[in-house]
Amino acid sequence: MGETEDGVRPQRTVFVxxxxxxxxxxxxAVGTRDFQQELSARGYTHLVIQMGRGTYTPKKLKQSxxxxxxxxxxxxxxxxxxxxxxRSASLVIxxxxxxxxxxxxxxxxxxxxxxxxxxxxxHQSELAEELAERKHLYCARPQTLYKTIADMDLESLLPYVxxxxxxVAKIINRFLGFLDD
Amino acid sequence: MPFPMQIMALGYVVAALTALVxxxxxxxxxxxxxxxxxxxxxxxxxxSTLIVLGSGGHTAEMLNLLSVLEKDRFAPRFxxxxxxxxxxxxxxxxxxxxMSDAAGVKVGKTAKYLxxxxxxxxxxxxxxxxxxxxVATTHALYLMIQLRPEVxxxxxxxxxxxxxxxxxLFKVLGIRWSSIFYMESIARVKRLSLSGLxxxxxxxxxxxxxxxxxxxxxxxxxxxxxxxx
Numbered sequence: 001m002g003e004t005e006d007g008v009r010p011q012r013t014v015f016v017x018x019x020x021x022x023x024x025x026x027x028x029a030v031g032t033r034d035f036q037q038e039l040s041a042r043g044y045t046h047l048v049i050q051m052g053r054g055t056y057t058p059k060k061l062k063q064s065x066x067x068x069x070x071x072x073x074x075x076x077x078x079x080x081x082x083x084x085x086x087r088s089a090s091l092v093i094x095x096x097x098x099x100x101x102x103x104x105x106x107x108x109x110x111x112x113x114x115x116x117x118x119x120x121x122x123h124q125s126e127l128a129e130e131l132a133e134r135k136h137l138y139c140a141r142p143q144t145l146y147k148t149i150a151d152m153d154l155e156s157l158l159p160y161v162x163x164x165x166x167x168v169a170k171i172i173n174r175f176l177g178f179l180d181d
Numbered sequence: 182m183p184f185p186m187q188i189m190a191l192g193y194v195v196a197a198l199t200a201l202v203x204x205x206x207x208x209x210x211x212x213x214x215x216x217x218x219x220x221x222x223x224x225x226x227x228x229s230t231l232i233v234l235g236s237g238g239h240t241a242e243m244l245n246l247l248s249v250l251e252k253d254r255f256a257p258r259f260x261x262x263x264x265x266x267x268x269x270x271x272x273x274x275x276x277x278x279x280m281s282d283a284a285g286v287k288v289g290k291t292a293k294y295l296x297x298x299x300x301x302x303x304x305x306x307x308x309x310x311x312x313x314x315x316v317a318t319t320h321a322l323y324l325m326i327q328l329r330p331e332v333x334x335x336x337x338x339x340x341x342x343x344x345x346x347x348x349x350l351f352k353v354l355g356i357r358w359s360s361i362f363y364m365e366s367i368a369r370v371k372r373l374s375l376s377g378l379x380x381x382x383x384x385x386x387x388x389x390x391x392x393x394x395x396x397x398x399x400x401x402x403x404x405x406x407x408x409x410x
Contacts, residue, residue, distance in 0.1 A: 019237075098238030098368045102410040126370040130393065163367075163408030165246040168390055171404060172362055175388055176332065177224035178254055 009069070013046040014039055015089035017082060019097045022053040025142035026114050027075075030093065031058035035146050040071045042149070048085060049075035091154075093145070096124035101131065105160040111137040112152070114145055136160045205353065212352045217387050217402075220360065228360075230255040231330035233341040234262040234269040239366055242409050243336050244276050246364065252280065256291040259328050263299035263340050270294045297321060299340055318343040329357040336364040337376035349385050364390040365403070367410050371395055 016030050027049060029035060039047060049058055061073040079085065086092060086107055093112045094100040104111045113128040125139070132139035135158045140148040232247065234240045240262075252258070258277075262269040277292045298317045305313070321343035333348055335341035341363075351357040363386035365377045370393045373381060380386040381400055389403045397405035 098366065098410065099241055102238075102241070102367075123372065123374070124368060126372070127368045130370045163245075163392075163410050165249045165409045167406045168246055168364060168409065169249045171388060171390075171406070172250070172332075172334075173254070175219055175362075176228060176254070176360060177220045178251075179223055 009043075009045055011046060012044045012090040013048055013088060014044050014091045014093060015048050015050070015085050016093045017050040017085070017100055018052040018054065018095045019050075019100055020052055020078075021095055021097070021116065022055070023095050023114075023116050024054040024056040025116065025118065026093070026095065026145070027051050027054050027056050027058055029114070029142040029145045031056075032146075035149070036061075036071045036073065038146060038149050040069065044071065044090065046072045047074070048089075049073070050079065050082065050085070051075050051077055053077075096128045098124075098127055101127065101137070102160075102162075105131075105136060106162055108159060110154045110157055112140055112145070112148055113137055114140050114142055117141060131160075134158070208355070209353050212349070213384055216352075216361075216384060224254075227254050227256045228331040229257055229259070229328070230332040230334065231259045231261060231328060231344065232273070233333070233335035233344060234260060234266070234273060235336055235338050235340065235366075236263060236266045236269055238368060238410075239336050239338065240269040240272055242364065242367060243334065244272060245409050246334070247273075248276065248280075252291065255332060258292045259295060259330060260292060261295045261297050261324070261340070261344070264296040265299060270296070295324060297324060297340060297344075314339075314343070318346070322347055325351070329359075331357070331359050333359055333361045334364070335362070335376075336366055337374045339376055342376055342379060345380060345385050360387045361385060362388045362390070364406075364409070365392065365396065367392045367408055369393070369396065371399075373400065 016026065018026060030047065030049060036047060051057070058073065058075055060075065061071060063072055083103070086104055086109060089109055091112070092104045092109045093114060094104060096113050096115045101111070101113060113132070115125040115128055128137070128139040131137050135156065137157065138148050138152055232243060234243055260270055260273045273292070274294060298320045299313070325344060325347040329351065330348070333345065335345065345361055348359045348361060352359065361380070363377065363380050365373055369377065369391070373396065381389055381403065389400070390406045391397050391400065391403045392406060392408050394405055397403050
């Protein structure tokens with residue numbers, strides 16, 4: 001993606017992903033006109049929604065539907081190439097699953113994690129809040145997402161340095177009596 | 182005189198039962214005492230290893246660990262995942278197939294892939310999970326009798342509980358001594374998961390790893406190892 005023909009704005013895509021969950025509250029929040037206008041105002045040109053098992057379908061918008069400079073909106077349920085969507089995105093809005101979070105952070109993409117408050121055992125907010133405190137991402141709820149987008153300063157986010165499993169491997173090896181080489 | 186004979190026989194049975202219960206109790210205490218301590222001496226051989234895959238983020242974390250473990254030390258490797266989880270075993274297979282040992286020989290041959298009924302699906306109520314846990318435990322027992330692993334690696338969720346409970350039982354009964362390593366998910370920052378809490382409190386896990394310092398402060402027997410992802 002990136003730059004397109006002369007005179008056309010470079011494509012900047014916001015990718016929304018809910019993983020394998022059902023998270024209609026998020027899909028609804030990104031489907032609102034206010035929200036999409038805010039994205040447009042911030043220079044984003046496309047909004048792609050991976051809506052998972054949700055039942056609420058947002059409205060698709062083609063380039064020709066609106067006036068010049070309006071947001072192009074598309075959605076799908078599942079895809080085997082989520083990684084490609086993440087890679088080509090300029091901003092990722094994700095559910096709070098750790099898989100999505102770390103995949104996005106590893107790609108160095110700006111990330112807003114939206115916590116699903118309808119889950120029974122809602123431990124997921126712990127990780128998102130901790131990483132937000134460390135300034136690796138923004139953490140929001142469906143109802144505060146608009147404000148988060150309006151107030152966000154992507155420059156202030158810090159890159160995430162991927163973790164390392166070797167300390168665990170070392171302890172396990174030592175425990176079992178393997179000599180360290 | 183049949184009457185005193187019967188009494189005597191009963192006496193023997195009671196004595197034998199008491200001895201057995203006593204023996205198992207002593208063995209139980211020994212296992213609890215011995216768990217968590219380093220295995221004796223230096224090891225040269227390989228350990229048959231059971232790897233319990235959790236789904237989604239759990240699987241990614243586990244495979245991250247597997248990618249840095251020496252495959253010749255942990256062999257054969259049995260990967261186990263919930264029957265409803267189609268992705269995890271596929272990912273494990275992908276990782277195994279992509280790896281070769283130091284001599285350039287493919288290591289994937291020492292890996293096997295198995296499925297297990299799950300004790301509790303995400304979002305399932307705690308009441309119905311009593312029954313599903315029973316089914317899962319029976320299936321787990323069948324698998325564990327076949328595999329009898331020496332090392333168990335798990336990081337939640339519920340799938341690992343029946344397997345670890347049976348492994349602990351095998352230790353008490355002297356069927357198989359296994360070392361159980363539990364790695365709490367990176368998603369747990371302030372509180373342990375239910376699986377983690379059970380294995381920690383009941384001292385079933387020989388080594389218990391957490392990925393955030395806050396958790397280590399709360400659960401001092403846990404080992405803080407930093408983020409795996």
